[in-house]
Amino acid sequence: MKFLLTAAAALGLMAGAASAQSRLETVQERGKLLCSGHNGSYLGFAEVDDQGNWEGLDIDLCRGLAASLFGKAEGHLDIVPISWAQRWPALQSGDIDVIIKLSGWSQSRDTELNLAFSNPYFVAGFHVMTNADLGVESVAGLDGGSICVSAGTTTERFLAAYVEKLGIDVEIIVFESGDEVRTAYFNGRCDGLTLLAPPLAAARATSENPEAHVILPDVIALEPEGIIVPEGDPKWLDVMNWMLSSLWFAELNGITSENVDEIKANPPSAQIGKFLGVTPGYGSRLGLSDDWAYNLITEVGNYAEIYDRNIGVPYALPRAKNNLYTNGGLFYPLMVD
Amino acid sequence: MDATLPRQTRLRALRTDYFSTRLDTLVTLGFGLLAAWVLWSLFDWGVLHAVWSAENREACGHGAEGACWAVIDARWRLILFGLYPFEEQWRSALACAVIVLTGGASCAPWFWTARRLAALWVAGFVTFYVLMRGGVFGLTEVSEQNWGGLSLTIFIFASVTLLGMPLAIVFALLRRSQLPWIARTMGVIIDAIRSLPLLSIMFTFAIVLPFVLPGWMIGDKLHRVIAGYALFFACYQAEIIRGGIQSLPGGQEEAAQALGLGYWHRIGHIILPQAFRNALPATINQLVITFKETSLVVIIGFFEILASGNAAYGNSEWNFAHVEVYAFVGLIYFVFVFALSRYGAYLERRMAVAER
Numbered sequence: 012m013k014f015l016l017t018a019a020a021a022l023g024l025m026a027g028a029a030s031a032q033s034r035l036e037t038v039q040e041r042g043k044l045l046c047s048g049h050n051g052s053y054l055g056f057a058e059v060d061d062q063g064n065w066e067g068l069d070i071d072l073c074r075g076l077a078a079s080l081f082g083k084a085e086g087h088l089d090i091v092p093i094s095w096a097q098r099w100p101a102l103q104s105g106d107i108d109v110i111i112k113l114s115g116w117s118q119s120r121d122t123e124l125n126l127a128f129s130n131p132y133f134v135a136g137f138h139v140m141t142n143a144d145l146g147v148e149s150v151a152g153l154d155g156g157s158i159c160v161s162a163g164t165t166t167e168r169f170l171a172a173y174v175e176k177l178g179i180d181v182e183i184i185v186f187e188s189g190d191e192v193r194t195a196y197f198n199g200r201c202d203g204l205t206l207l208a209p210p211l212a213a214a215r216a217t218s219e220n221p222e223a224h225v226i227l228p229d230v231i232a233l234e235p236e237g238i239i240v241p242e243g244d245p246k247w248l249d250v251m252n253w254m255l256s257s258l259w260f261a262e263l264n265g266i267t268s269e270n271v272d273e274i275k276a277n278p279p280s281a282q283i284g285k286f287l288g289v290t291p292g293y294g295s296r297l298g299l300s301d302d303w304a305y306n307l308i309t310e311v312g313n314y315a316e317i318y319d320r321n322i323g324v325p326y327a328l329p330r331a332k333n334n335l336y337t338n339g340g341l342f343y344p345l346m347v348d
Numbered sequence: 349m350d351a352t353l354p355r356q357t358r359l360r361a362l363r364t365d366y367f368s369t370r371l372d373t374l375v376t377l378g379f380g381l382l383a384a385w386v387l388w389s390l391f392d393w394g395v396l397h398a399v400w401s402a403e404n405r406e407a408c409g410h411g412a413e414g415a416c417w418a419v420i421d422a423r424w425r426l427i428l429f430g431l432y433p434f435e436e437q438w439r440s441a442l443a444c445a446v447i448v449l450t451g452g453a454s455c456a457p458w459f460w461t462a463r464r465l466a467a468l469w470v471a472g473f474v475t476f477y478v479l480m481r482g483g484v485f486g487l488t489e490v491s492e493q494n495w496g497g498l499s500l501t502i503f504i505f506a507s508v509t510l511l512g513m514p515l516a517i518v519f520a521l522l523r524r525s526q527l528p529w530i531a532r533t534m535g536v537i538i539d540a541i542r543s544l545p546l547l548s549i550m551f552t553f554a555i556v557l558p559f560v561l562p563g564w565m566i567g568d569k570l571h572r573v574i575a576g577y578a579l580f581f582a583c584y585q586a587e588i589i590r591g592g593i594q595s596l597p598g599g600q601e602e603a604a605q606a607l608g609l610g611y612w613h614r615i616g617h618i619i620l621p622q623a624f625r626n627a628l629p630a631t632i633n634q635l636v637i638t639f640k641e642t643s644l645v646v647i648i649g650f651f652e653i654l655a656s657g658n659a660a661y662g663n664s665e666w667n668f669a670h671v672e673v674y675a676f677v678g679l680i681y682f683v684f685v686f687a688l689s690r691y692g693a694y695l696e697r698r699m700a701v702a703e704r
Contacts, residue, residue, distance in 0.1 A: 048649075049659075050646050050647075050649045050650065050651065050655045050658075051646070051651075051654075051655040051656075051657075051658030051659045051662060052658055052659040052661075052662025052663065053662070054662060054663070054664070054667065055664075058659070058662055058663040059426055059431065059656075059659040059660075059662070059663075060663075061422060061423060061425070061426060062425075062426075062434040063425070063426055063429065063430065063431045063432060063433070063434055063437075063496075064434075065431075089491075089493070091493055091649070092431065092493065092496075092649045092650065092651045092655070093648075093649035094646065094647050094648060094649040096551075096647060097554070097555060097647075097648055097649050100555040100556075101555070101649070103559075104555070104558045104559060105558075106558075106569065190670050213664065213667060214667075216664065217664065217667040217668050218668075325663075325664035326664055
């Protein structure tokens with residue numbers, strides 16, 4: 012399978028080299044954005060509602076991107092269901108235009124797989140959850156206990172390295188799937204459960220008694236998740252970075268999907284007027300319409316709205332590092348001039 | 349005489365079969381109790397303490413004693429139809445019903461000639477495809493990537509079988525060819541494909557082929573995967589048919605030749621009907637495996653019934669209810685596979701009658 016993936020990526024390289032056109036123009040000519048979905052559901056990022064419509068943080072970014080390109084997402088966005096293994100070749104072959112699928116920025120992906128990452132839009136820490144009764148305050152307190160983890164993921168390796176660094180004696184119990192590892196923890200098979208923060212918060216929020224479990228503050232490893240486009244397409248990558256920046260710019264300036272019309276009608280500063288397309292420039296430099304950021308915010312709201320809607324409210328996961336720098340987080344908008 | 353031979357009553361049979369020695373009694377009681385306990389627990393969990401309606405969702409979740417069928421009540425349309433547009437899902441349901449009816453109709457002996465069976469399946473399949481895909485007769489178009497759930501599973505199974513079965517016959521005949529290089533080449537092809545895992549064939553067809561094929565041949569990803577799967581199915585089924593042919597006495601073909609029958613008559617009227625009869629149990633087995641292995645397409649990002657089941661419990665509201673969803677999906681698989689194997693058993697009985 013690994014060989015097949017590499018072969019597909021290599022073939023994609025050749026195919027990519029042949030076409031000089033930016034994916035931005037391809038998408039605009041097509042009139043439709045093909046964005047990555049999921050084969051099933053990934054809590055908080057790609058879910059399906061009762062009527063078969065996609066929702067989630069990654070899906071909202073897809074919608075926002077479609078609205079930035081075409082004014083509105085409806086009729087201009089196809090969410091293509093793809094699996095984790097399939098996402099790189101699907102991008103190279105043109106089955107999808109962009110990967111927004113909670114994918115960490117790693118060196119091998121950046122170089123060998125020939126992908127380009129946008130600025131991270133989410134930083135996901137691997138954390139350990141444990142029973143509140145144990146009174147443990149950090150992973151070091153689990154000395155002599157056991158921690159459950161799912162097999163074959165990077166998590167297992169990170170956890171082993173972290174435990175070794177702390178010099179404590181912890182039994183690491185490996186399970187095949189996410190469902191299994193959660194069930195094992197809730198049945199008392201192990202003292203701790205290691206997962207990426209969002210699914211961990213989801214497991215806690217939907218458990219019998221959320222109060223009975225605490226998520227320890229230790230960050231076992233941090234995964235910066237970016238939007239992914241093929242290497243060597245700067246125009247297309249620019250659109251991703253400026254879309255994310257616009258979401259943070261709107262949040263920083265208090266522009267929401269509720270008040271964006273008011274603010275556009277009466278912009279408090281020339282900068283915000285430019286941002287919302289009252290005066291020209293913000294879009295044309297990117298090859299978009301000048302009011303694209305206004306369309307983006309109208310469609311999905313600012314970053315805080317997206318986060319709260321998909322993660323903050325349903326899974327009670329605090330924003331922590333995913334906040335703006337003004338609130339102790341890692342995110343900041345680029346300069347609008 | 350009557351008095352000396354004990355009359356075989358049901359009660360007596362029960363006693364001699366299950367309680368004749370002390371050990372027998374112990375084993376019977378032990379396993380009987382175990383079975384009763386398992387059945388009772390299942391009944392208690394799945395029926396007595398179960399929550400049936402989505403309005404009573406609050407009664408579900410961890411700590412609840414029974415099954416939470418509320419998740420099925422709320423999400424059954426997602427499980428059955430996947431991402432198919434909500435307002436159009438009646439089409440997906442109708443399409444499934446058409447295929448099931450076609451399957452049911454082809455069980456009727458009246459249809460058992462190659463021409464009628466082919467006509468029935470082509471008609472059923474075209475109806476299914478037109479209903480699902482739309483774009484004609486005022487139906488809105490729904491592209492393949494939005495198909496999902498049960499109808500996608502059925503579509504993959506039906507098209508793989510319909511394409512694969514004729515291909516399998518061709519493969520089997522080619523492998524029996526009198527010309528050695530044709531027979532051997534076919535043998536190598538069949539063995540090569542059989543030695544590859546289905547997953548890697550699907551992956552190659554879905555993901556690698558678009559890079560090597562010319563643009564007009566690429567087609568839809570779903571169609572490519574079905575082509576690959578049909579090839580895989582045909583190679584296995586060809587060997588099953590060849591086995592059926594080889595089990596025929598050589599005299600059959602020689603007698604037909606002696607009567608002056610041409611190749612196609614010999615194959616179509618003498619060899620294949622008997623070969624299929626002999627190969628029936630293995631063929632049904634292969635069909636069951638094919639139906640179940642459709643779930644592998646999840647790996648290449650299709651929204652078949654297992655994936656839509658995963659999506660059904662994959663949100664903040666129903667995250668705890670994966671057991672119920674998988675039980676429901678398992679039940680659907682069971683209905684189809686059980687019906688298939690009962691049909692196979694019926695065919696065998698009928699053919700046994702024909703042989704007497």
